[in-house]
Amino acid sequence: DHKKYKFRTMRQNLLDASDVLDEQIEIFSKIIQKHFNLSPSQFSDPTIQSQSEIYAVGRVVPDSPNAEGRLNTESLALETSRVMGIGRRVRLDLKKVEELSMFSGQIVALKGKNANGEYFLVDEILPLPYPDAPVSTEEEISESQESLEAESMKVIITSGPYFAEDSINTDLLLDFVNRLNNDIKPHVLIMFGPFIDVTNPLIAKGSIPSFPNLKIQPKTLDEIFIKVITPILRTINPLIQVILIPCTRDAISKHASYPQDSFDRKYLQLPKNFKCFSNPSTFQLNEAFFGCSNIDIFKDLVETTKGGLTFSRDRFDRISEHILQQRRYYPLFPGKTREILASKEKKIYKHIAGADLEIPYLGLTEFVGNVAPDVMIFPSELPCFARVVQNVVIINPGRFIKHKGGRGTFAQLSIAKPDLNDGRLTKVDNDEPVYLHNVWKRARIDLST
Amino acid sequence: NSIDSLQPLETTISDMERFAEVALLELSCPNCNIEFPFGGIIASNYYQMCYNGLQCKKCEHMFTPLQISSQLESCIRSHISLYYAGWLTCDDSTCGNATRQISVFGKRCLNDGCTGVMRYRYSDKQLYNQLLYFGSLFDREKNKNQELKPLYLTGDSDFPKDSLKESSIRALSEQNRELLEVNQGVVQKYLSDCGRRYVDMGSIFDFMV
Numbered sequence: 001d002h003k004k005y006k007f008r009t010m011r012q013n014l015l016d017a018s019d020v021l022d023e024q025i026e027i028f029s030k031i032i033q034k035h036f037n038l039s040p041s042q043f044s045d046p047t048i049q050s051q052s053e054i055y056a057v058g059r060v061v062p063d064s065p066n067a068e069g070r071l072n073t074e075s076l077a078l079e080t081s082r083v084m085g086i087g088r089r090v091r092l093d094l095k096k097v098e099e100l101s102m103f104s105g106q107i108v109a110l111k112g113k114n115a116n117g118e119y120f121l122v123d124e125i126l127p128l129p130y131p132d133a134p135v136s137t138e139e140e141i142s143e144s145q146e147s148l149e150a151e152s153m154k155v156i157i158t159s160g161p162y163f164a165e166d167s168i169n170t171d172l173l174l175d176f177v178n179r180l181n182n183d184i185k186p187h188v189l190i191m192f193g194p195f196i197d198v199t200n201p202l203i204a205k206g207s208i209p210s211f212p213n214l215k216i217q218p219k220t221l222d223e224i225f226i227k228v229i230t231p232i233l234r235t236i237n238p239l240i241q242v243i244l245i246p247c248t249r250d251a252i253s254k255h256a257s258y259p260q261d262s263f264d265r266k267y268l269q270l271p272k273n274f275k276c277f278s279n280p281s282t283f284q285l286n287e288a289f290f291g292c293s294n295i296d297i298f299k300d301l302v303e304t305t306k307g308g309l310t311f312s313r314d315r316f317d318r319i320s321e322h323i324l325q326q327r328r329y330y331p332l333f334p335g336k337t338r339e340i341l342a343s344k345e346k347k348i349y350k351h352i353a354g355a356d357l358e359i360p361y362l363g364l365t366e367f368v369g370n371v372a373p374d375v376m377i378f379p380s381e382l383p384c385f386a387r388v389v390q391n392v393v394i395i396n397p398g399r400f401i402k403h404k405g406g407r408g409t410f411a412q413l414s415i416a417k418p419d420l421n422d423g424r425l426t427k428v429d430n431d432e433p434v435y436l437h438n439v440w441k442r443a444r445i446d447l448s449t
Numbered sequence: 450n451s452i453d454s455l456q457p458l459e460t461t462i463s464d465m466e467r468f469a470e471v472a473l474l475e476l477s478c479p480n481c482n483i484e485f486p487f488g489g490i491i492a493s494n495y496y497q498m499c500y501n502g503l504q505c506k507k508c509e510h511m512f513t514p515l516q517i518s519s520q521l522e523s524c525i526r527s528h529i530s531l532y533y534a535g536w537l538t539c540d541d542s543t544c545g546n547a548t549r550q551i552s553v554f555g556k557r558c559l560n561d562g563c564t565g566v567m568r569y570r571y572s573d574k575q576l577y578n579q580l581l582y583f584g585s586l587f588d589r590e591k592n593k594n595q596e597l598k599p600l601y602l603t604g605d606s607d608f609p610k611d612s613l614k615e616s617s618i619r620a621l622s623e624q625n626r627e628l629l630e631v632n633q634g635v636v637q638k639y640l641s642d643c644g645r646r647y648v649d650m651g652s653i654f655d656f657m658v
Binding site: 208224249 | 519
C-alpha cells in the first residue's frame, strides 16, 4: 500500500520507535514457537538466574551501549522484549557454539542457561525458518504466459549514481538509452537512485559548472533533473515500462528517510510509461514477485562470525540468508552512518549520510505478507553480483558509473515464460492447486558494462 | 516531543532565542575553495551581495544561483541525516550516556542502575529551528528589516571591517529577489514535509473513535 509511505518526516517519537523494536522480538517469538512446535512455557527470561535450560528470543546488541567498531563473540548481549524480560539485556557466552554469524539488530532464538545471573550460556542457536515462496494459480500462470509474446521477460536493472564525482556528464546515460531502445529492448527497466546525490562532492561544494547546451541554466538541484535528466529519460521507448526507486541521498526526494516515499512523477515531468515506487517496494511483473530495497545492506551489515564452516562460505550468501530469515530488507540496527574527516588536526568528523532509518515505520520494510520475493534487488557500492540463495535470486547491479566517470555495470535479467508442462514449476497440493514460480530455475542474469 | 516544563509559547519567542543554538550555513567558493559562513545580506569580510548576486571577496568569483542552492540543499540534507542517525543522550548528568542503541523501553537508560531519561540529542524541534534559520537567511522581509541572527560579535577576529547601510540592504534585497526566492523554495521543500509543523489531529482525537 503506497499511501502508507506518505508520512511526514523529521518527527520521530522515541516511544513509537521502541514500540516497533519491541514488536519485532514478539513477532519472531510467535514464528519460532510455531515452527519448532514449542509451547510458550518453554520460553523464559534469560536475564535472570535459573536452574534449567530455557529457550529465549531477543535482539543481538553490543554488551555496552557505547561499544564502537567491530563486535566480537565476547562482546555480544541479548535484549529481551518487554513481556519476556522487562527489556533487560544479558551478556552472551558463546563458547559452546561452534558456528555462528551474528550482527547488531538481529533477532535470534537461543537455547541455553543463565547459571550465575551474569551470562546466558548458549547451547544452541535455533535457525529462524525461511519465509514461504509466493505461488500462483493455474489461471494466473496462463495469464502471464499469454501476456508475453516473447519467449522470456527481459528486465534491465541499473543503480545510481548516474554522474561522476568530477563532472556532470550525461554521455554514458545517453549511450545507455540508445542501447536500450535499439539493442536490448527490454520489457521493463528498473532504475534505482541516487539520480542526483546530495553527497556528490560537486554538489556538496557547489562547484557545478554551467550547462553549455541549456539556454536557461538550472537554479536548483530539482531543476537539474528536470532540465538535464528528464529529457534523456523521455527518449526511452514508451513501450518499455520504467520503474524508478529513490535513494535517501536523492536530491529530488524531499523524504530523506528509509522507508522512503516514491518520487513525484508529474513534478519530474516524466511520461506515463514511468512508474515511481517507494523504497523499499514489493511488486509483481507477470507472475514473478520482486523485492527492491535501495539501501546498502551488503556493505553495512558487518557480522561477528565464528567457525570454519561459516567463515569459508561466501559473505554475500550469509548476508542474503540473514535478510531472508529476518524478513526485513534492512535488518541491521542501529543503521550505519557515514562521516568524513572535517578537520585533520582536531580529528573532527562531520556526519554526511547514513541509513537514515525512520524507526517507527520499519514495519513497512518487512516482507509483504511474510512471503519472500522471487527476485530481490539490493543495489550496493560493492562490485555487482547475482546469486541464488535459498531459491531466491539476489541481485546487486552495481553502480552505473564509477566514481571517476568510468563505465559501471547494470544487470540484465531474463525469466523464461512460465509453462505448466515443462516441469519447471512445482505443484503444491492445496484445496486449489497452486504452483511455486521457481524463478531461480528459469532466470538468467547477465551483468554487463 | 514531550512538553519540556513551562515555557513561553513557541510563537511568542524571538528569532534571537529561537536560533540561539543553530549551526551556521557554511558556503564554499567554487573558484578559490575558501569557506565562510553565510548570514544573509549583511556585512562580511568574506563575501558581499552585489546587485547581481553573491560574490566571493577573496577571488571575486560570482556565484551562480545553483552554486548557492546546491550547497544549501546539501547542508539541509546533512542536518536531516544527522537527525536520523538517532543519537540519544541520558539526561542524568552523572551518567551522560551517549548512544545510538534504543532500549525496548525507549526512554530507559541502558547503563546499569541509571534512572536517567534518554532523549534524542538532535531533537525534532532543533531540526525544525535549523530549517527555519536557513529559511530566514533568504527571507526578503527579514533581510530588509535587518532581523537576521548576526554572524559575528563585536571583538570577533573576523568581525566585518565595513558595515552596510540600511538603504543599500533594502535595495540589495529587492535586486536579489529571485535569488532569495529560489533558496527559500529549497528550504520550503523540506519544511513542507516536516512533521513538526503539523498537528497530528488523528493522534489527538483518536480516543473518540
